[in-house]
Amino acid sequence: MAPSATTLSTEAPQVLATKLVTRTKNADGSALYPDYLPFYDPLEKVEDLGEFEHFDPGHRADPQLPNLLATATKIDGVQLSQLSPAGLDELALMAAKRGALVFRNQDFGDIGFERQKEIVRHFGPLHIHGWAPHPAAGSEEHMIIYDHIDDLRVRKSWKGRSPVQWHTDQSPEPQTPGTTFICMLESPAAAGGDTLISSSVQAFKSLSPRFRKRLEGLTAIHSNNDGVAQELKNGNGAVMRRAQLEQEHPVVILHPVTEEKALYVNPVYTKRIVGFDQEESDYLLKFLFDHIAKRQDFQCRVRYEAGTVLVWDQRVTNHSQTLDYPAGERRHAFRLTPLANKPIPSMVEKDDGECDKDFARASLGLC
Ligand SMILES: [Fe+2]
Numbered sequence: 253m254a255p256s257a258t259t260l261s262t263e264a265p266q267v268l269a270t271k272l273v274t275r276t277k278n279a280d281g282s283a284l285y286p287d288y289l290p291f292y293d294p295l296e297k298v299e300d301l302g303e304f305e306h307f308d309p310g311h312r313a314d315p316q317l318p319n320l321l322a323t324a325t326k327i328d329g330v331q332l333s334q335l336s337p338a339g340l341d342e343l344a345l346m347a348a349k350r351g352a353l354v355f356r357n358q359d360f361g362d363i364g365f366e367r368q369k370e371i372v373r374h375f376g377p378l379h380i381h382g383w384a385p386h387p388a389a390g391s392e393e394h395m396i397i398y399d400h401i402d403d404l405r406v407r408k409s410w411k412g413r414s415p416v417q418w419h420t421d422q423s424p425e426p427q428t429p430g431t432t433f434i435c436m437l438e439s440p441a442a443a444g445g446d447t448l449i450s451s452s453v454q455a456f457k458s459l460s461p462r463f464r465k466r467l468e469g470l471t472a473i474h475s476n477n478d479g480v481a482q483e484l485k486n487g488n489g490a491v492m493r494r495a496q497l498e499q500e501h502p503v504v505i506l507h508p509v510t511e512e513k514a515l516y517v518n519p520v521y522t523k524r525i526v527g528f529d530q531e532e533s534d535y536l537l538k539f540l541f542d543h544i545a546k547r548q549d550f551q552c553r554v555r556y557e558a559g560t561v562l563v564w565d566q567r568v569t570n571h572s573q574t575l576d577y578p579a580g581e582r583r584h585a586f587r588l589t590p591l592a593n594k595p596i597p598s599m600v601e602k603d604d605g606e607c608d609k610d611f612a613r614a615s616l617g618l619c
Pocket of ligand 1: 421
């Protein structure tokens with residue numbers, strides 16, 4: 253019988269090979285964006301940014317998004333480099349509501365360091381990473397993401413452990429990142445190098461109301477000590493621009509604009525729950541980390557093409573890299589990371605009636 257749409261076939265799926273995307277590459281194997289190649293200076297130091305006042309651009313946004321979508325009816329037609337300040341405000345609001353936005357066919361990678369930074373500074377002062385490379389030509393705010401046969405430094409840092417590590421960037425900062433940009437410059441030839449994203453709003457919402465209440469009011473310690481230790485393995489070549497960071501943050505936070513609650517722990521940086529004994533903290537954090545990793549019903553996977561820019565709100569998402577392409581192939585991108593508000597604790601509500609409002613739970617008699 254010939255296979256139909258509803259009949260399983262035992263034949264090999266020949267069609268898959270012809271669907272693989274071929275990404276642009278230079279014929280001589282050189283980088284498409286040499287100005288953005290990574291540069292490591294072990295002697296480099298930078299000052300901490302210090303406390304600053306943050307007013308989130310999303311507060312100013314028109315919820316109808318007339319400027320963001322002035323030249324488009326959906327984000328397919330948006331050119332990030334052309335957005336007005338009001339359009340960027342609306343971008344902040346949309347990213348806060350949706351978690352992550354994927355913009356295709358952008359010229360963002362071709363407009364130069366200064367213009368790129370000018371755009372992203374709209375969302376907050378730009379973070380300088382403690383050890384990740386920046387371009388040799390300057391701009392220490394550009395965090396270069398690079399993996400290639402001529403520089404396996406990052407790939408080697410994952411040696412012997414899973415490269416899939418859910419996190420929000422730089423959560424050990426006192427004021428953590430907000431609306432963040434990754435601009436893809438060059439992807440592995442066929443496929444791969446995607447970014448995984450998980451909604452931390454949904455991660456919180458999907459827990460039972462009674463469990464949610466147990467989490468609210470808790471705080472946790474975030475530290476980048478593991479990353480520092482990993483970087484120090486580079487010996488004389490290790491870059492340590494800043495001191496190690498450690499910070500206490502609420503376990504459940506409020507987004508400053510949408511006021512949605514989000515689970516704010518991650519397996520890369522969150523070390524322990526304050527006031528819990530070690531075993532209690534380990535037990536709870538293991539559950540929460542597994543919850544973030546396993547719940548594919550609130551995750552998405554961003555596949556990059558030439559000119560793709562990912563804009564996402566770190567306060568309402570976790571994300572992870574993938575290393576699913578052949579070792580030695582070039583993957584090259586940069587991240588610009590604006591710092592935003594100090595994480596806002598959600599208030600513990602005595603009886604918010606949330607369970608009765610949740611039809612899925614109420615209809616199953618779970619309240
Ligand atoms: Fe990250």
